[in-house]
Amino acid sequence: MFSLPHFPEVGVQAEHRKRDYFIALFTFITTAICLITDSFAPLEMQYVLGVCGWTFLLAFLWGECKYVRVQVLVAVVFATLGENFASLFMRGYIYRFENLPFYVPAGHGLVYLTAVALGRSGLFQQYARVIALFVVLLCGAWALWGITGAERKDEIGVVLYGVFLLYLFKGRSPMVYLAAFFITSWLELVGTTAGTWAWAEVDPASGLAQGNPPSGVAAWYCLVDAVALNGAALFFKGLEYLKRQSFKKNIKVNIND
Structure with missing residues (x-):
């Protein structure tokens, strides 16, 4: 039987939380609405979509634990930097107005949160x-x-497919990567079909031909997920270290007094 590390057994009892399914359904629907709207609306509409995206993201994060909140923050920062490099600098894919739409950072946060919600869903x-x-x-x-x-x-799709498999077999959270495949494939197919953005015919980094979108495009999003997961872990380890150092310093001061 096909198996992957850290995967639950088939038929395992799991909690079905309505919140997880609602986050996923909401993101799938609103992603399509946002990307299709941006395919024909004027540039100013991107700011309206961005405000809506940030509003929804913050509302969802209100009900999440602090660990997930930090993960989303790391994902947003890393993905935004990646978008600026891959799109604006490398020109691997180009948005309709040749910019970075205002809704993209919040969108990455919602996409990551959806991957987490689906990955933990019953x-x-x-x-x-x-x-x-x-x-x-x-x-x-x-x-x-x-x-x-x-x-x-x-x-390039074949290469990315191999990278995607590597994440599934060796990554820390294969459930999140699995869920990422569904939401990211969905948004890429909707966005490229609507003409919101288009991938270059040749990948500027490798020189390989690439589809629109590449078949293994979920691997790029898995990288964002992996950075978010590990980045949050490092953040809390660092926070705990600072707390211990502060505690030791206070103890030393009290003893000297």
Whole structure:
């Protein structure tokens, strides 16, 4: 049977929280609305969409623990830096107005939070291995089609598919990466189909042909997820270290007094 490290057994009892499903459903729907709207609306609409995105993100974070909040913050910062580098500098993909839309940072926060919510949901916990097998086969078929049958060759997609598998097999949180495949594939297909952005025919970093979007595009988002997970862990370790140092200093002062 197909298995991955840290995956729950098939049929494991899991808690089905309505909040997790609501976050996911809300993000899937509003992502489509946002990206389709931005495909034809004037530039000023991006600011309206951005305000809405930040409002919804902050509202959802209100009900999350501090650990998830820090993860989302790290994801937003890292993804925004990555967008500026990959899109504005490298020109690997270009938005309609050749800018970085105002809603993108908040959008990355919502996408990451959705991956977390789905990854911890009862559905994903209960059927983890079945979902993993489905994702591996589907993404693999997409990558194979990209180099054999697609009108626009997608060599970079095969590379990214391999990276995506590496995250699933070796990453800290395969459930989050699995969930990321669904939400990121959805937003990439909607965004590129609507014309909100377009991927360059040749990846500027590797020189390989790439699809619009690349089949293994979820790997890029998995990188954001991995940085968020590890970044939050480092943040709290650092915070705990500072607390210990402060405690030791206070003890020393009291003894000297």
